Structures are given as structure tokens and as C-alpha cells.
Amino acid sequence: MMDQTVCCYRHPDRETGIRCTRCERPICPDCMVSASVGFQCPECVREAGRTAPQPRTVAGGAIAGDQRxxxxxxxxxxxxxxxxxxxxxxxxxxxxxxxxxxxxxxxxxxxxxxxxxxxxxxxxxxxxxxxxxxxxxxxxxxxxxxxxxxxxxxxxxxxxxxxxxxxxxxxxxxxxxxxxxxxxxxxxxxxxxxxxxxxxxxxxxxxxxxxxxxxxxxxxxxxxxxxxxxxxxxxxxxxxxxxxxxxxxxxxxxxxxxxxxxxxxxxxxxxxxxxxxxxxxxxxxxxx
Known part of the structure; x- marks a missing residue:
């Protein structure tokens, strides 16, 4: 059998043995983002940020940086x-x-x-x-x-x-x-x-x-x-x-x-x- 080389999906010239825990794409150390379990790729992290519920005030307003x-x-x-x-x-x-x-x-x-x-x-x-x-x-x-x-x-x-x-x-x-x-x-x-x-x-x-x-x-x-x-x-x-x-x-x-x-x-x-x-x-x- 021959070993198959796996490279980072963002850096094809870099071999890696780590995959994103969400999408399973191979990622190199520069692309790894620490998650609660394992690592995630930058795209999955951005997507999670867009879909995560935004914090709201008691009345439902957006929480701003300067609340006054x-x-x-x-x-x-x-x-x-x-x-x-x-x-x-x-x-x-x-x-x-x-x-x-x-x-x-x-x-x-x-x-x-x-x-x-x-x-x-x-x-x-x-x-x-x-x-x-x-x-x-x-x-x-x-x-x-x-x-x-x-x-x-x-x-x-x-x-x-x-x-x-x-x-x-x-x-x-x-x-x-x-x-x-x-x-x-x-x-x-x-x-x-x-x-x-x-x-x-x-x-x-x-x-x-x-x-x-x-x-x-x-x-x-x-x-x-x-x-x-x-x-x-x-x-x-x-x-x-x-x-x-x-x-x-x-x-x-x-x-x-x-x-x-x-x-x-x-x-x-x-x-x-x-x-x-x-x-x-x-x-x-x-x-x-």
C-alpha cells in the first residue's frame, strides 16, 4: 500500500494530519482555531459567528459598545x-x-x-x-x-x-x-x-x-x-x-x-x- 499525502485545504504545500472538527477539511497549524473540542477551520469559525445568537438587552435591543x-x-x-x-x-x-x-x-x-x-x-x-x-x-x-x-x-x-x-x-x-x-x-x-x-x-x-x-x-x-x-x-x-x-x-x-x-x-x-x-x-x- 502507498501512503496518501494530506495537505491543508488553504495551503496545498503544507502536509497535515489535523482536520476541522466541523467540516473535516485538513488544516495546518496556521489555520487551526481552537474549539471546545479539537480545532476548526477559519471558514467554520466565521460561519458560527454569523449564525450564533447576538446578545440582547432585557428589552431586546442590541448591546452596543458604549451603552450610554x-x-x-x-x-x-x-x-x-x-x-x-x-x-x-x-x-x-x-x-x-x-x-x-x-x-x-x-x-x-x-x-x-x-x-x-x-x-x-x-x-x-x-x-x-x-x-x-x-x-x-x-x-x-x-x-x-x-x-x-x-x-x-x-x-x-x-x-x-x-x-x-x-x-x-x-x-x-x-x-x-x-x-x-x-x-x-x-x-x-x-x-x-x-x-x-x-x-x-x-x-x-x-x-x-x-x-x-x-x-x-x-x-x-x-x-x-x-x-x-x-x-x-x-x-x-x-x-x-x-x-x-x-x-x-x-x-x-x-x-x-x-x-x-x-x-x-x-x-x-x-x-x-x-x-x-x-x-x-x-x-x-x-x-x-
Whole structure:
């Protein structure tokens, strides 16, 4: 009998006696990748990496390298707008939230509902989201950004980036919608509505994970006490953001695993549609 020479499938000039434990192709020492049993070839290792389930957060989001990136970006945007306001005070009038025309010391500004009449004069709906990033006092932005970091960063790790950002923005819009409905003549600004949405979502996930509810309920209760006892605080924005955040978080936390993405994003769309409906009704009341 004659011996048959076996060479590495990637290096035909190299003899070997080792085969991949998955595909049984011959592999030389340079191509061997250690496995739990024996060695595997590079192709089998890559294929296993593609088919292996990716790690996910509790809510089903992808686990990113920096799990606080979106929170950092949101804080950066708020700080950038705050610096712009320090340089140009009129930005408060241009970006703040109010319903009808508003009279300032330096003139009249248009709100969500236009001062004029007709289709050629649409309202400034952008105020509902720009006001969420707007602050004009150091204490106001300082407290909000600290709260955003303390509450938002851990929640981002639970939700993942996309779900967390959707929760933040929809909560901010929910706060603006209730302000527009109940206090349209008041100039309102700040990230508090969105942050209260994060408070509500945190409570939902603490409950879902069967953790101790007392710390988060005490913190939420304390903030609600400040909301209704301190002056110059928009309780409408806080409550609107809180309710919106709770509704979105319920859909994200309790979505069945087999239909998790559909239920989670469907909840976001449904809550957003409800926010738009409330806003549209508020505008019709102001216009009427």
C-alpha cells in the first residue's frame, strides 16, 4: 500500500494530519482555531459567528459598545442649545412652546397656531420638539441634565439605543401635547417632560424585573411633589411626559418574545398617533 499525502485545504504545500472538527477539511497549524473540542477551520469559525445568537438587552435591543452613547448625545445637544441661548436670548421666543400668538417685550411671535388665517400660514409645530431641548437658566439645565444622566444612562442599557431614543422623544412630545391642551398661553421649555417619561419607564421596568420598587417610587414621588409645589414649573409637561413614557414602556417591557419587535414599535407608533391626535385637538380648540 502507498501512503496518501494530506495537505491543508488553504495551503496545498503544507502536509497535515489535523482536520476541522466541523467540516473535516485538513488544516495546518496556521489555520487551526481552537474549539471546545479539537480545532476548526477559519471558514467554520466565521460561519458560527454569523449564525450564533447576538446578545440582547432585557428589552431586546442590541448591546452596543458604549451603552450610554445616546444619553451623552442628548446631554450634548441640550448643552449646545443652552450655549446658543446664552449668546442669543431671542432663541427662547423662537423655539419655546406656546399655542397662539405670544407677545414679548420686543414684539409678537407666532406659536403652534399661526397668527394669520389660511393654508399659506401654517403653524410652527416644530416648537413641540425644539422646546424639549431648550433651557435658559443654569439651575434648570443643571438639574435636568443630572437627572437625565442618573435616570437615562441605566435605562439606555436596558432598552438599547433605538428604543431608548424613541422613548425619550415620544415622551417629550407627550409633555408638549398636554401643555398645548391645558396651558397653551404659557411659554414652556425644558427637557423635564422627556425626563419624566424616563422616570415612568424606569418604574415599569423595575416592576417587570421584579426588583425593589421603593427607591424609584420615592424618587418619582419627590419629583412630583416638587412639580406641584414649586413655582414656574409646568406640571402639564411633567404629567404628559410621565404618562406617555409609562405607556411606551409597558409595550416595550411586556411584549411577547416571539413578537417583541412588532409589539414594541407598534406601541411607539400608537402612542405617537395619540399624541398627535391630542395636539391636533388642542390646536382646533385654540383656533376655534
Amino acid at each position: 452613547l445616546v444619553t451623552k448625545i442628548l446631554i450634548g445637544l441640550n448643552l449646545a442649545v443652552f450655549l446658543a441661548v446664552l449668546a442669543n436670548k431671542d432663541l427662547v421666543n423662537q423655539l419655546g412652546l406656546f399655542g397662539p400668538c405670544f407677545t414679548f417685550d420686543n414684539g409678537t411671535a407666532q406659536g403652534v397656531v399661526h397668527c394669520g388665517v389660511g393654508a399659506d400660514h401654517p403653524g410652527q409645530w416644530y416648537r413641540m420638539i425644539t422646546s424639549v431641548f431648550l433651557h435658559q437658566e443654569f439651575a434648570h439645565i443643571g438639574f435636568n441634565m443630572l437627572a437625565l444622566w442618573w435616570i437615562g444612562a441605566p435605562l439606555e442599557a436596558v432598552l438599547g439605543r433605538a428604543r431608548y431614543l424613541a422613548l425619550y422623544l415620544i415622551s417629550g412630545l407627550g409633555g408638549s401635547a398636554l401643555v398645548l391642551l391645558l396651558a397653551p398661553d404659557t411659554l414652556t421649555l425644558g427637557a423635564s417632560g422627556a425626563i419624566f417619561g424616563l422616570f415612568g419607564a424606569t418604574a415599569v421596568f423595575v416592576k417587570r424585573l421584579r426588583q425593589d420598587m421603593r427607591p424609584v417610587l420615592m424618587l418619582l414621588g419627590l419629583n412630583l411633589l416638587f412639580t406641584f409645589t414649586w413655582s414656574n414649573i409646568s406640571w402639564q409637561g411633567h404629567i404628559g411626559g410621565l404618562v406617555t413614557g409609562v405607556l411606551v414602556a409597558i409595550g416595550m417591557a411586556y411584549a411577547p418574545r416571539e413578537r417583541r419587535r412588532q409589539v414594541q414599535w407598534g406601541t411607539c407608533v400608537a402612542v405617537l398617533v395619540a399624541v398627535i391626535a391630542v395636539s391636533a385637538y388642542a390646536v382646533s380648540q385654540i383656533s376655534g
